[in-house]
Amino acid sequence: MASMSKVLGLIFANMHEQTLPELTKARAMASVPFGSKYRLIDFPLSAMVNSGITRVGIITKQNYYSLMNHLGMGSEWDLARKTGGLHILPPYGRENAGMYRGRLEALAGAAQFIHESNAEYVVMADSNVVANIDMRSIVDFHEKNEADITCVYGKVVYPTERALMQTILCVDENDTVYDVLARPAMSGEMNVALNIYVMRRKFLEDLIRESECRSLYSFETDILQHKLHDFKVMGYKYDKYFEIIDSMKTYYKVTMEIKNRDISREVFSMDTPIYTKVRDIAPAKYGIDCSVKSSLVADGCIIDGVVENSVLFRGVKVGKGAVVKDSIVMQNAVIEEKASFINAIADKEVTISKNRTITGSADFPVYISKGGVV
Amino acid sequence: MNHIKKECVAMLLAGGQGSRLYALTQDMAKPAVPFGGKYRIIDFPLSNCVNSGIDTVGVLTQYQPMVLNEYIGNGQPWGLDRAHGGVHVLPPYETASGKSWYSGTANAIYQNISFIDRYNPDYVAVLSGDHIYKMNYGKMLDFHKQKNADATIAVLEVPWEEASRFGVMSVDENDTIYEFAEKPAEPKSNLISMGVYVFTWAKLRRYLIENENDEGATKDFGKNIIPAMMDNNEKMVAYRFDGYWKDVGTIDSLWEANMDMLDPNVPLDLLDYSWKIYSRNPIMPPHYAGPQSRIENSMIAEGCEINGMIDFSVLFAGVTVEEGAIVRDSIIMPNTVIKKGAVIEYAIVGEDCVIGEGAHIGERPELIEDKSQWGVAVVGHRVNVSDKAVAPPKAMISKDI
Numbered sequence: 207m208a209s210m211s212k213v214l215g216l217i218f219a220n221m222h223e224q225t226l227p228e229l230t231k232a233r234a235m236a237s238v239p240f241g242s243k244y245r246l247i248d249f250p251l252s253a254m255v256n257s258g259i260t261r262v263g264i265i266t267k268q269n270y271y272s273l274m275n276h277l278g279m280g281s282e283w284d285l286a287r288k289t290g291g292l293h294i295l296p297p298y299g300r301e302n303a304g305m306y307r308g309r310l311e312a313l314a315g316a317a318q319f320i321h322e323s324n325a326e327y328v329v330m331a332d333s334n335v336v337a338n339i340d341m342r343s344i345v346d347f348h349e350k351n352e353a354d355i356t357c358v359y360g361k362v363v364y365p366t367e368r369a370l371m372q373t374i375l376c377v378d379e380n381d382t383v384y385d386v387l388a389r390p391a392m393s394g395e396m397n398v399a400l401n402i403y404v405m406r407r408k409f410l411e412d413l414i415r416e417s418e419c420r421s422l423y424s425f426e427t428d429i430l431q432h433k434l435h436d437f438k439v440m441g442y443k444y445d446k447y448f449e450i451i452d453s454m455k456t457y458y459k460v461t462m463e464i465k466n467r468d469i470s471r472e473v474f475s476m477d478t479p480i481y482t483k484v485r486d487i488a489p490a491k492y493g494i495d496c497s498v499k500s501s502l503v504a505d506g507c508i509i510d511g512v513v514e515n516s517v518l519f520r521g522v523k524v525g526k527g528a529v530v531k532d533s534i535v536m537q538n539a540v541i542e543e544k545a546s547f548i549n550a551i552a553d554k555e556v557t558i559s560k561n562r563t564i565t566g567s568a569d570f571p572v573y574i575s576k577g578g579v580v
Numbered sequence: 581m582n583h584i585k586k587e588c589v590a591m592l593l594a595g596g597q598g599s600r601l602y603a604l605t606q607d608m609a610k611p612a613v614p615f616g617g618k619y620r621i622i623d624f625p626l627s628n629c630v631n632s633g634i635d636t637v638g639v640l641t642q643y644q645p646m647v648l649n650e651y652i653g654n655g656q657p658w659g660l661d662r663a664h665g666g667v668h669v670l671p672p673y674e675t676a677s678g679k680s681w682y683s684g685t686a687n688a689i690y691q692n693i694s695f696i697d698r699y700n701p702d703y704v705a706v707l708s709g710d711h712i713y714k715m716n717y718g719k720m721l722d723f724h725k726q727k728n729a730d731a732t733i734a735v736l737e738v739p740w741e742e743a744s745r746f747g748v749m750s751v752d753e754n755d756t757i758y759e760f761a762e763k764p765a766e767p768k769s770n771l772i773s774m775g776v777y778v779f780t781w782a783k784l785r786r787y788l789i790e791n792e793n794d795e796g797a798t799k800d801f802g803k804n805i806i807p808a809m810m811d812n813n814e815k816m817v818a819y820r821f822d823g824y825w826k827d828v829g830t831i832d833s834l835w836e837a838n839m840d841m842l843d844p845n846v847p848l849d850l851l852d853y854s855w856k857i858y859s860r861n862p863i864m865p866p867h868y869a870g871p872q873s874r875i876e877n878s879m880i881a882e883g884c885e886i887n888g889m890i891d892f893s894v895l896f897a898g899v900t901v902e903e904g905a906i907v908r909d910s911i912i913m914p915n916t917v918i919k920k921g922a923v924i925e926y927a928i929v930g931e932d933c934v935i936g937e938g939a940h941i942g943e944r945p946e947l948i949e950d951k952s953q954w955g956v957a958v959v960g961h962r963v964n965v966s967d968k969a970v971a972p973p974k975a976m977i978s979k980d981i
Contacts, residue, residue: 242866243882281656465868467885474865484657484861488850489617489881489895491842498875504866505618505882508851513869 210258213345214325214407217250218312220267221401222334225371225452228573229553234266236333237273238451239536239554241464242502242517245276246451248482249338250331250402255283256478257341259329261290263319265312267297267305276483283481295319308423313414320414325407332401336460337448338473338480339402347442348404354437355409357383357430358402360444366393371452373399373426377441386430400444447472458551458571461517461534465502485520495526511541525560532568550574584664586699588721588778590634591692592625593685594709595642600830603960603978604930608647610829611709614913614931616841616850617879617894619859620651621828624714625707626658626667627857632717634705636665638695640688642672642681657860670695684799690788701781706801708775712837713825714848714855715776720819724778730814731783731806733757734776734821746772746827747802749818757816762802771818774825777801783814824848835928835956838894838911842877862897862914872903881914888918896931910942913961926973930961939965943973 219236229238236247247264254262262285266273273294277283280292297306298315306312309330313320320328327348329341339358348356359375369390375397376385403425405413413429422428430439447469449460463469474480487506492498498513506521511528518524519536525543532549539556541547547558549566553576558564562580566572574580598610605613611622622639629637637660641648648669655667670692672681682688689696689706696704703724705717715734724732735749743764750759750769759768787805791797797804809816824847826837840846850857864883869875873886880886883898888905898915901907905918909926916933918924924935927942935941942957955974959965964980971977 467868470865470868476864479863480865481863486657486856486858486861487853488857489879490867491851492875492878492880492890494877496876498869499873500871501869502866503869503880506851518866 209326210342210345211260212326213259213261213341214320214323214328215251215254215259215262215341216313216316216320216328216330217247217254217262217264218309218330218332218401219247219264219270219273221309221332222452225334226454226457228454228575229457230269232269232576233272234269234333236264237270237276238333238457239519240336240451240457241461242519243504244480244482245273246333246336247273247276248480249336250333251283251285252478252480253337253339253341254329254331255285255481256338257345259341260285260287261293261323261325263293263295263316263323265295265316267312270294270296278483282483293319306423308427309425310414310417310428311423313410313425314418317411317414320407321411323407328405328407328410330401330403330405334451335400335402335448336451336464336473337400337444337446338475338478339400339444339446339448340478341402344402344404344442348440351381351440352438353440354405355430355439356404356442357439358400358442358444359397360400360448361395362398363395364393364398366391368452368456369393369396369398372450373401373430375399375441377443381440381442383430383434383439383441386426386434388426388431397441397443398450400448400450404442454551454571454573455569458534458568462515462532465500465515465517487520493526496524511543519554528558533571553578556580583698583700586636586665586701588634588636588703588705588717589665589696589699589701589781590625590629590637590705590707590717591689591696592622592629592637592639592707592709593688593775594622594639594648595645595682595688596710597643598710598829601834602831602976603958603963604831604834604928605644606960606978607644608961609641609643609645609709612644612648612651613828613834614896615712615828615834616838616857617881617896618861619857621712622648622651622709623658623857623859624712625709626652626660627855628713628715628717629705629707630658630660630858631855632715632719632721634717635660635662636699636701637667638670638692639667639709640670640682640692642688645669645671651860653860658858665699668695684804685801686788686791686797686805687799689784690792690799693785693788696781696785704779704781704784706777706779710829711775711825711827712848713774713821713823714857715821715823715825716855717776717778720776721778723819724780724817727817728815729778729817730780731809731816732778732819733806733816734774735771735818736774736821736825738770738772740767740770743767743770743772747806748772751818755818755820757810757818760802760806760810771820773802774821776821778819783809831928831956831958835911835926838928839892839909841894842879842892864897873901909944919967927957927959927971929959930963932962933959933964935959935965936967936969938968939970941965941971941975945973948973 223230285292490507493510504520527544550572594611598605660667867884870887881897888901960978
């Protein structure tokens with residue numbers, strides 16, 4: 207079994223932001239609020255920590271203030287360490303370093319950090335997958351197969367609109383990846399890549415150097431597609447619960463799904479919990495004549511109205527006679543007295559004024575941006 | 581190692597057994613008892629210290645210290661993981677002259693004189709670890725300096741009939757204390773000591789040593805140190821506090837203080853974040869109110885899963901309430917499971933309990949004719965109550981039933 211203390215974790219904080227333009231307007235993909243008190247980065251970061259990885263670099267590109275605020279020194283993830291621990295890697299290197307075009311260029315900016323980690327293996331992940339993944343078994347798989355690159359995938363049934371956002375892998379019975387399709391127009395059963403990759407550190411360093419002098423920047427296109435047969439590329443099948451957040455629609459759908467008790471117990475397992483920033487606020491307070499059903503409620507909420515089938519983040523206020531239904535209400539938002547908020551998403555610090563009614567649909571939830579007053 | 585001078589060091593008395601909490605303090609010291617949905621009692625004085633700018637705190641432990649030790653850890657949740665100062669747990673220790681338990685509150689501080697001396701403080705705040713209140717010790721320290729006092733004692737005005745339960749201060753028109761009486765039968769004043777003291781360290785240090793050398797003394801602040809300073813005409817002043825303060829040393833007061841947190845008219849607002857109460861947060865997802873839940877007038881912490889009815893209650897993290905169960909006017913501590921159809925009324929249920937299907941804990945007062953028979957029922961920590969078992973009001977359950 208691989209010694210996880212020799213594994214470096216890398217998380218890409220800004221990949222896939224184009225899929226959630228509203229939510230990432232003023233924040234990184236990694237710091238998109240999710241599931242009543244989390245940020246999307248909590249999932250890959252907690253998974254790495256729970257798998258025994260003690261050195262993690264977060265590769266950023268832009269809008270990373272809220273992410274830095276969220277991660278702090280990393281103590282909540284037990285990554286405030288004397289050796290290793292959490293490192294936020296701002297854009298570094300050549301001019302316009304922040305404007306990297308692909309994963310390889312982003313990695314080039316982190317080359318020194320990768321080199322100095324002295325790790326044996328590197329696990330890379332993005333911030334768009336909701337799951338509670340055991341990274342240890344992926345590294346073991348990589349080691350056992352003596353692979354050059356291990357790609358993690360899951361079997362899904364996707365409509366074309368979702369396949370068009372993803373990398374699809376063709377894997378044979380020996381777990382060898384024999385074809386890689388980038389954003390194909392296909393539907394039905396397919397192997398979707400979770401954008402989690404394992405490589406030996408030295409292999410990755412060679413790859414970065416080689417790509418730099420050949421001006422290659424896309425890991426998916428330039429390496430996985432064009433060099434698939436030069437390397438031993440293996441597919442690790444992840445068969446537990448996961449969802450890729452690839453649009454506002456899936457963001458909404460997955461949030462609603464996470465309320466499901468069985469999914470919730472798997473994703474927020476007590477043995478491998480998902481860590482997040484602590485806010486030191488009092489437990490939620492329920493008032494007289496309120497009614498809350500089938501909903502997730504975080505600390506600091508004050509509820510005097512009706513909440514049904516919804517997800518309330520920390521510090522949300524629901525006034526008397528207000529109705530929140532099939533909705534997501536983020537941190538410190540206020541739904542004032544007698545207002546209705548149905549099939550909708552309120553970003554942080556939104557106010558829905560007294561008596562106002564906001565109604566969307568499950569396919570097109572209304573989105574109110576951060577700080578908005580309606 | 582060199583120590584940077586601190587103006588004020590706080591010493592928190594957390595070694596008491598809290599014997600009047602019975603089953604709830606069987607395996608943990610009173611300051612470690614859960615309170616208010618996500619806190620433990622000690623979070624209040626600890627957070628008050630941090631919010632008041634006191635960054636060096638000694639926590640004196642003795643009785644059942646394990647839970648408390650683990651809880652305080654390196655002090656990170658309170659911001660007390662400091663390079664200089666921070667929080668230090670100070671248990672009794674063995675010396676060349678033998679073993680010595682803390683024989684009283686004054687003796688506990690006496691035995692840690694060297695800890696305090698390392699920081700060369702001008703003042704020492706001595707705090708009891710079993711009260712619920714939000715207080716700025718910094719203002720009290722300013723008052724102490726301004727009055728040029730040797731000792732300042734925080735006092736609270738209470739109804740006359742309650743005064744005899746506490747240490748009572750008689751003060752003159754300048755709030756200088758001229759008489760102190762510990763639990764007097766006929767109180768001469770209705771100003772009571774809150775168990776919050778600020779001393780000029782050089783003075784206190786001398787009295788601690790004198791007291792220690794006095795064979796007959798009980799080595800207690802209230803019984804020895806304060807009276808001795810009084811006798812010697814040291815300058816002792818009362819610092820008036822008018823906020824919410826509650827001693828939670830009994831089952832009834834612990835129950836009441838928890839219920840106070842649900843009352844919007846009580847002047848201690850846990851949701852007022854200008855004076856945050858910090859705590860070690862459980863790593864749990866938010867709580868889930870299920871399709872059959874009915875929750876009103878309650879505080880519910882994260883990690884709970886509710887499918888029953890909850891009214892006027894405080895639920896700590898990770899509590900499960902199954903379908904058809906009813907929890908009213910009660911306090912349910914972390915990770916307890918209330919099975920289907922169980923009824924909990926006017927009760928305190930400890931951590932990690934299982935209350936079996938259809939069990940009935942406690943009773944509503946209006947259903948009991950002889951009111952002397954009525955009281956809050958208590959189930960201790962880690963107790964299993966079997967299906968359909970009944971625990972009457974005032975019950976004190978510390979073993980499985």
